[in-house]
Amino acid sequence: xxxxxxxxxxxxxxxxxxxxLDSAATSHKPRAVLDAIRDxxxxxxxxxxxxxxxxxxxxxxxxxxARERIARFLGVSDVDCLLFTRGTTEALNLxxxxxxxxxxxxxxxxxxxxxxxHANFVPWQQLxxxxxxxxxxxxxxxxxxxxxxxxxxxxGPRTRVVAFGHxxxxxxxxxxxxxxxxxxxxxxxxVVCDGAQGAPHLRVDFDALDVDFYAFSGHKMCGPxxxxxxxxxxxxxxxxxxxxxxxxxxxxxRDDHSTWNVLPHKFEAGTPNVADAVGLAAACExxxxxxxxxxxxxxxxxxxxxxxxxxxxxxxxxxxPPARERSGVVSFSVDDIHPHDLATVLDQRGVCIRAGHxxxxxxxxxxxxxxxxxxxxxxxxxESDVDALVRAVEEAKLLFAAPSLTI
Amino acid sequence: xADLQDLYQSIILDHNRKPKNYGALxxxxxxxxxxxxxxxxxxxxxxxxxxxGIEDVRFTGSGCAVSRASASIxxxxxxxxxxxxxxxxxxxxxxxxxxxxxxxxxxxxxMGEMAAFSGVSKFPIRVKCASMPWHTLxxxxxxxxxx
Ligand SMILES: Cc1ncc(COP(=O)(O)O)c(C=O)c1O
Numbered sequence: 001x002x003x004x005x006x007x008x009x010x011x012x013x014x015x016x017x018x019x020x021l022d023s024a025a026t027s028h029k030p031r032a033v034l035d036a037i038r039d040x041x042x043x044x045x046x047x048x049x050x051x052x053x054x055x056x057x058x059x060x061x062x063x064x065x066a067r068e069r070i071a072r073f074l075g076v077s078d079v080d081c082l083l084f085t086r087g088t089t090e091a092l093n094l095x096x097x098x099x100x101x102x103x104x105x106x107x108x109x110x111x112x113x114x115x116x117x118h119a120n121f122v123p124w125q126q127l128x129x130x131x132x133x134x135x136x137x138x139x140x141x142x143x144x145x146x147x148x149x150x151x152x153x154x155x156g157p158r159t160r161v162v163a164f165g166h167x168x169x170x171x172x173x174x175x176x177x178x179x180x181x182x183x184x185x186x187x188x189x190x191v192v193c194d195g196a197q198g199a200p201h202l203r204v205d206f207d208a209l210d211v212d213f214y215a216f217s218g219h220k221m222c223g224p225x226x227x228x229x230x231x232x233x234x235x236x237x238x239x240x241x242x243x244x245x246x247x248x249x250x251x252x253x254r255d256d257h258s259t260w261n262v263l264p265h266k267f268e269a270g271t272p273n274v275a276d277a278v279g280l281a282a283a284c285e286x287x288x289x290x291x292x293x294x295x296x297x298x299x300x301x302x303x304x305x306x307x308x309x310x311x312x313x314x315x316x317x318x319x320x321p322p323a324r325e326r327s328g329v330v331s332f333s334v335d336d337i338h339p340h341d342l343a344t345v346l347d348q349r350g351v352c353i354r355a356g357h358x359x360x361x362x363x364x365x366x367x368x369x370x371x372x373x374x375x376x377x378x379x380x381x382x383e384s385d386v387d388a389l390v391r392a393v394e395e396a397k398l399l400f401a402a403p404s405l406t407i
Numbered sequence: 408x409a410d411l412q413d414l415y416q417s418i419i420l421d422h423n424r425k426p427k428n429y430g431a432l433x434x435x436x437x438x439x440x441x442x443x444x445x446x447x448x449x450x451x452x453x454x455x456x457x458x459x460g461i462e463d464v465r466f467t468g469s470g471c472a473v474s475r476a477s478a479s480i481x482x483x484x485x486x487x488x489x490x491x492x493x494x495x496x497x498x499x500x501x502x503x504x505x506x507x508x509x510x511x512x513x514x515x516x517x518m519g520e521m522a523a524f525s526g527v528s529k530f531p532i533r534v535k536c537a538s539m540p541w542h543t544l545x546x547x548x549x550x551x552x553x554x
Contacts, residue, residue: 336424337472338470338471338472339446339471340446340448340471340473340533340536341415341471341472341473344411344414344530344532344533345411348410348411355446356445356446356447357446357447361447364447370446370447370448370449370469370470371446371447371448399411399412399415400415400420400472
């Protein structure tokens with residue numbers, strides 16, 4: 001039986017044989033989101049903040065309304081501290097560039113974990129190289145959790161930033177944000193959380209989370225591609241320099257200098273992506289309609305089931321802590337079958353998984369594998385997806401175990 | 408699994424399991440490394456190139472069945488061949504995996520085990536896996552030519 005929620009997603013409804021298990025890469029979009037985007041363009045499209053006419057005022061209103069709705073979803077009470085970006089990558093680059101170049105100097109230390117996505121690794125690495133600072137990679141436990149004890153030993157008086165993911169995209173590990181933040185606070189470091197895999201699955205409650213920055217992507221949480229954001233603490237955002245320069249973000253432009261607009265505009269140079277912000281607000285509405293607790297419970301149940309059933313297959317290894325400590329991700333390997341070959345076999349059965357390094361090469365090096373296979377679940381996934389996954393893995397084993405000729 | 412069996416012919420599966428010419432090459436005169444950014448796989452091809460062409464060749468690295476088998480079959484095919492011959496083989500192999508060449512039986516026999524890669528053309532995502540060892544070999548030969 002397929003979940004009735006599948007009917008909310010036109011792409012999935014159109015293709016009943018498709019088993020989409022790559023939601024950690026990007027989620028599908030419910031009709032409500034697609035409708036909201038179309039509705040904006042059909043009724044309220046104009047450049048916000050600029051026109052002295054009613055239509056532009058409506059566009060501005062829609063944009064502001066979207067910001068409020070998304071802020072509510074993320075538990076942000078200071079709405080103007082939610083800055084729209086293209087997604088997590090741009091949000092993290094904003095912090096590493098604008099904040100980083102203002103505050104990081106020679107000899108300073110930036111701590112990241114070995115679980116990070118390249119988007120929360122390379123910007124810090126490049127900042128460190130540019131500033132003669134030091135990038136410190138915090139180690140993991142044997143089951144791919146952040147080793148909190150080791151992290152405590154690593155931070156010190158030179159630590160300026162601790163950057164870590166809320167949830168690992170490659171393994172699904174849910175990190176203890178409050179514990180890590182407390183360690184960072186104890187040395188006065190900036191706390192940066194990559195929420196790309198957090199916001200879609202867990203109640204973020206930013207106001208209570210005790211991090212300075214939280215980055216997220218709309219397309220992984222039922223929203224459109226090309227929109228996401230950065231939530232920051234007001235005092236920090238007001239003190240740091242802008243990221244990009246241009247329209248909307250200025251206050252006054254003299255020939256020889258300029259002054260900046262207030263939040264959030266200071267960090268949103270150029271014409272904003274209003275339609276996708278509206279779409280993302282509709283996605284928040286959709287997810288709240290299900291309830292984040294139900295979202296997590298639903299995908300944990302599938303993650304547990306898939307992990308258990310895959311582990312019954314000879315030669316399958318599932319990475320990471322137990323399923324109850326992960327989000328909707330099952331990262332695994334099958335002896336003697338390369339993940340890339342596995343993905344091709346599964347694809348022939350309509351099962352879409354990811355095979356590769358998941359933009360986490362530092363993690364893959366530590367796992368000692370070039371790549372893993374990853375199945376990831378979301379609100380529209382159901383047990384038939386798990387069945388198809390397990391069946392296809394068994395088929396792949398048969399194919400690769402075919403008797404060999406002598407060569 | 409009709410199409411899958413075209414892709415994973417037993418020749419390919421066998422070379423994947425027991426690749427030929429796998430390991431470092433002592434006394435190599437040139438080498439190159441190739442990478443598939445999609446999956447992080449890497450192959451290293453090492454050669455001894457003399458006046459007459461490729462005297463010896465071996466490969467190392469990690470990769471999927473398609474790329475390992477391709478590297479294994481390639482090393483067997485190019486050993487003892489001149490640069491010009493290797494370039495011709497590459498062109499034909501590339502045409503084969505991209506579906507531009509549909510060899511007649513006689514032609515397929517002449518291609519030997521390389522003909523086993525004809526099924527790749529139905530899996531466009533995997534063309535890169537099959538061709539990466541060849542690109543790496545050509546890079547090594549180019550470097551050798553320019554020094
Ligand atoms: C943990 C994590 N961080 C960052 C990113 C980058 O997100 P985006 O590509 O939407 O900017 C992703 C998604 O690929 C991710 O999973």
